[in-house]
Amino acid sequence: MNYHHVLERIHSEIVSLSPVGKVADYIPELAKIDPNKFGFSLSPVGGGGPVEVGDATERFSIQSIAKVLALALALAGGADEVWERVGVEPSGNPFNSLVQLEYEAGIPRNPLINPGAIVISDILISRLPSPKRDLLAFVRKISGCGTVTFNEAVATSEACCGYRNIAVANLMKSFGNIRNSVADVLDFYVHMCSLEMSCRELAHTFLYFADPIRYNRMGSDFLTDAQVKRINAVMLMCGFYDEAGEFAYGVGLPGKSGVGGGIVAVCPNEFSVAVWSPRLNRKGNSYLGTEALSRLTTLTGLSIF
Ligand code: GLN
Secondary structure (H helix, E strand, O other): OOHHHHHHHHHHHHHOOOOOOEOOOOOHHHHHOOOOOOEEEEEEOOOOOOEEEEOOOOOEEOHHHHHHHHHHHHHHOOHHHHHHHOOOOOOOOOOOOOHHHHHOOOOOOOOOOHHHHHHHHHHHHHHOOOHHHHHHHHHHHHHOOOOOEEOHHHHHHHHHHOHHHHHHHHHHHHOOOOOOOHHHHHHHHHHHHOEEEOHHHHHHHHHHHHOHHHHHHOOOOOOOHHHHHHHHHHHHHHOOHHHHHHHHHHOOOOEEEOOOOEEEEEEOOOEEEEEEOOOEOOOOOEHHHHHHHHHHHHHHOOOOO
């Protein structure tokens, strides 16, 4: 498969499309991003990568993509508590919705919506001696990139205006599903979301979920095959909030989006891919990113279906 030709072709088609969608501005710091950025990087299983076009090496705010990494870290430390406190069902609701939480007694539908990731944050804070530092160490380890870090300005910007997340965390606290102080949990959560990585770094990191040999080599301190399988299942069913069905239909890969405009997706045993285009559709997913991935799986014939 000549991935380079495929990515070049998609890039040239994508840049000729008229710009649709809006950069996230509910986190003021994210509104400053150039909406015309476009990065695309693919890491084939077994080597030969990265294959990339556009702004693939420029770092951006990975936002909710980090929820997958936090989930991986939480599962590595013991899965039972995680699945007692968070479900694995698609929510069918926006990522920051409160309604389901009220009638489902503070148990979030899944770990990839905000309430779920806030519970995962709470679990990690209880377990890790130095939560933010330990999260960073973990991300640096699986990305193989020692300079990945938080963007403090983005974290502060979200902390100032994250009224919905404050409400979500308090609601869950009232049901007993948050054990630490809401302030500590949200501080961890906004830092996790503020992690910055490039498409190249993300594609390389998520190779972990696409390549069984690679994750087996990481050793027993990390995830089992079964846990990797389950994380991929959760990404497929829940990675795009109330657009998960649309993404499965159009792209056909497990993946995760973030309001920074990034999307990662994995084709087990074939490749891991990351795309970045900051204009979002109404569901908060990158408009051109989704389009690029849909073209990728159609042109290569590689999806999980
Ligand atoms: N930090 C963002 C929030 O909590 C993450 C949302 C996202 O990327 N979908 O709203």
